[in-house]
Amino acid sequence: NAGVTQTPKFQVLKTGQSMTLQCAQDMNHEYMSWYRQDPGMGLRLIHYSVGAGITDQGEVPNGYNVSRSTTEDFPLRLLSAAPSQTSVYFCASRQVDEQYFGPGTRLTVT
Amino acid sequence: KNEVEQSPQNLTAQEGEFITINCSYSVGISALHWLQQHPGGGIVSLFMLSSGKKKHGRLIATINIQEKHSSLHITASHPRDSAVYICAVSWNNDMRFGAGTRLTVKP
Numbered sequence: 001n002a003g004v005t006q007t008p009k010f011q012v013l014k015t016g017q018s019m020t021l022q023c024a025q026d027m028n029h030e031y032m033s034w035y036r037q038d039p040g041m042g043l044r045l046i047h048y049s050v051g052a053g054i055t056d057q058g059e060v061p062n063g064y065n066v067s068r069s070t071t072e073d074f075p076l077r078l079l080s081a082a083p084s085q086t087s088v089y090f091c092a093s094r095q096v097d098e099q100y101f102g103p104g105t106r107l108t109v110t
Numbered sequence: 111k112n113e114v115e116q117s118p119q120n121l122t123a124q125e126g127e128f129i130t131i132n133c134s135y136s137v138g139i140s141a142l143h144w145l146q147q148h149p150g151g152g153i154v155s156l157f158m159l160s161s162g163k164k165k166h167g168r169l170i171a172t173i174n175i176q177e178k179h180s181s182l183h184i185t186a187s188h189p190r191d192s193a194v195y196i197c198a199v200s201w202n203n204d205m206r207f208g209a210g211t212r213l214t215v216k217p
Contacts, residue, residue, distance in 0.1 A: 033205070043196065043207040050203060058204060090153060099143065099155040 002026050006091050006102035013081040013109045021076040021105050023091030031094040032074040033058070034066065036087040037104075043090070049074055081109045113137050116197050116208035123215050129184040131211045133197030142180050144171050145196040147210070153196075156182070187215045 007022045025032065033048040045058030049068040063085060065077040074093075078085060086109045091102040115134045123129050133142070144156040157164050157171040159180075164171050168187075173180040184191055192215050197208040 031203070040209075042209045043198070045205045048203055048205075056203065059206070088151065092153075097141075097158040099158060101145075101153040101155070104151055104153075 004091055004093055004100045004102040006089075006105050008105060009103065011105060011107050013078070013107065015082060015109060017081050019078050019081065021078075021089055021091075021107075023074045023076065023102060024072050025074075025093040025100070026072065027093060027095065027098075027100065028071060029093035029095040029098075029100075030071070032068070033092050033094070034064070034074070034076045035090045035092065036060065036085075037090060038087050046076065046089075078107075083109045085109050112208070113206045114197055114199055114208040116195075116211050118211060119209065120212045121214070123187050123213070125188060125215055125217050127187050127215075129187050129191075129213065129215075131182045131195050131197075131213070133180045133182070133208055135178050135180075135197075135199045135206075137199065137201060137206075139199040139201045141200050142173050143198040143200065143205075144180075144182050145198060147194040147196060149193070156195075184213075189215045189217050191215050 004025045030051045034046040035043045037043045044060045046064050047066040049055045052071050055066050089105045113136050117132050141158050141160045143158050146154045159173050168185045170183040194210040194212050196210045
């Protein structure tokens with residue numbers, strides 16, 4: 001099993017650009033989620049999904065979109081990047097009492 | 111107000127010492143999670159528990175639902191245990207995180 005994979009590892013965007021952070025898992029987990037981690041703020045939930053076709057907002061959803069067309073994939077879209085979205089982004093999947101995190105994507109918006 | 115409070119923020123220990131990290135929360139939860147984040151940034155889930163106690167190797171996690179409190183214990187600490195330990199709580203598919211405890215274990 002590859003676990004949870006994320007691409008890219010690093011990304012630099014200009015303000016106003018859009019992009020998609022990719023996340024995939026091969027464990028057939030129903031629950032997937034996206035978090036951002038900022039110094040002094042800790043981890044915060046952006047969006048989550050409890051299965052294909054079902055998504056919902058977390059604590060800090062503004063400026064981000066998600067979709068879940070398959071169990072395996074849960075991409076996060078930045079519609080119009082802003083410097084406030086500079087952060088490290090983690091994707092995770094969970095089933096019963098197992099949770100796995102991806103390696104993270106470090107995003108800088110200039 | 112943060113739903114999850116951890117203490118201490120920073121902890122330095124000598125190799126072999128018994129370590130305790132505490133977590134208090136203020137909401138009704140489905141589960142409490144302990145995570146470990148290494149200096150390289152990767153996050154590993156250590157425990158997910160909703161009652162009682164779990165043990166994995168030298169790590170023990172306990173939770174008291176009535177007092178809304180959990181502890182993470184590390185026995186016979188080792189320099190490789192140096193990391194940030196994060197407490198998180200989940201309910202209704204939502205999740206909130208503590209600020210983390212930075213543990214340094216010196217040889």
